[in-house]
Amino acid sequence: GEDVEQSLFLSVREGDSSVINCTYTDSSSTYLYWYKQEPGAGLQLLTYIFSNMDMKQDQRLTVLLNKKDKHLSLRIADTQTGDSAIYFCAEETYKYIFGTGTRLKVLA
Amino acid sequence: GAVVSQHPSWVICKSGTSVKIECRSLDFQATTMFWYRQFPKQSLMLMATSNEGSKATYEQGVEKDKFLINHASLTLSTLTVTSAHPEDSSFYICSARGARNTEAFFGQGTRLTVV
Numbered sequence: 001g002e003d004v005e006q007s008l009f010l011s012v013r014e015g016d017s018s019v020i021n022c023t024y025t026d027s028s029s030t031y032l033y034w035y036k037q038e039p040g041a042g043l044q045l046l047t048y049i050f051s052n053m054d055m056k057q058d059q060r061l062t063v064l065l066n067k068k069d070k071h072l073s074l075r076i077a078d079t080q081t082g083d084s085a086i087y088f089c090a091e092e093t094y095k096y097i098f099g100t101g102t103r104l105k106v107l108a
Numbered sequence: 109g110a111v112v113s114q115h116p117s118w119v120i121c122k123s124g125t126s127v128k129i130e131c132r133s134l135d136f137q138a139t140t141m142f143w144y145r146q147f148p149k150q151s152l153m154l155m156a157t158s159n160e161g162s163k164a165t166y167e168q169g170v171e172k173d174k175f176l177i178n179h180a181s182l183t184l185s186t187l188t189v190t191s192a193h194p195e196d197s198s199f200y201i202c203s204a205r206g207a208r209n210t211e212a213f214f215g216q217g218t219r220l221t222v223v
Contacts, residue, residue: 033211042114042201043152043214088151096142096203096212100151 004091004099011105018076020102022089025070029091032065034074037086037101046074046087081106110136112204114215121192121222129187129218131202137182138204142212143175146199158185192222 003025012018024032029051035043049056049063049072056063062075072089084106089099111134121127131141140159144152156172158164158179166172174196176188185204189196199219205212 031211035214042216043203045211045213048211095154095157097154098144098152 004097006099006102009103012079013107016079018079018104020074020087022072022099023070024091026093028093031092032072033090035088079106110213112213112215114202114218118219123193123222124191126188126190127192129200131185131215133183133204136206139207140205141179141185142203143187144201194222197222
């Protein structure tokens with residue numbers, strides 16, 4: 001089946017690291033993505049990882065992929081108030097399946 | 109990254125009327141376009157996938173006669189919500205992917221309110 005799950009909320013203090021987790025079920029995923037959605041806006045692609053990789057780093061963002069456990073995480077270092085948004089993970093098979101989204105709130 | 113423009117950003121229409129939403133890829137040829145619907149505080153639900161020049165493939169539970177999708181060119185896809193009802197009020201987002209693109213690029217979304 002196709003199912004992508006995320007925790008709904010995460011609250012962190014400014015300057016701390018944020019870790020957003022995601023689990024998926026389809027082992028045939030080719031790419032896995034992280035998107036950011038600000039209020040009333042579309043989706044902004046943050047980063048993606050190919051399914052045969054286990055880690056990707058892009059400036060403040062680190063993506064970890066555990067293919068055995070079908071677990072994906074996004075770590076945001078030095079979280080800022082501008083990082084407050086909803087973060088969606090998505091897996092790509094022949095289509096995109098999105099997670100439920102994690103609302104990140106950054107406290108000043 | 110590539111740019112996808114969605115229009116209008118918001119629309120209010122009367123119940124029973126039809127509304128057309130446009131999705132354009134501005135600097136690449138979109139061989140595949142996706143239409144999503146997002147309910148408040150929920151994830152995106154894929155409605156349909158369309159490849160240029162062919163009929164859209166609708167997800168289970170999505171009425172093809174109500175949500176008409178046209179992908180007649182490599183830069184434009186349209187979603188028409190026919191005979192709209194208040195329960196169709198939602199945020200609709202398109203995304204487009206070219207033949208050479210790994211990822212799909214998203215439009216800014218359209219907020220539809222049916223009164």
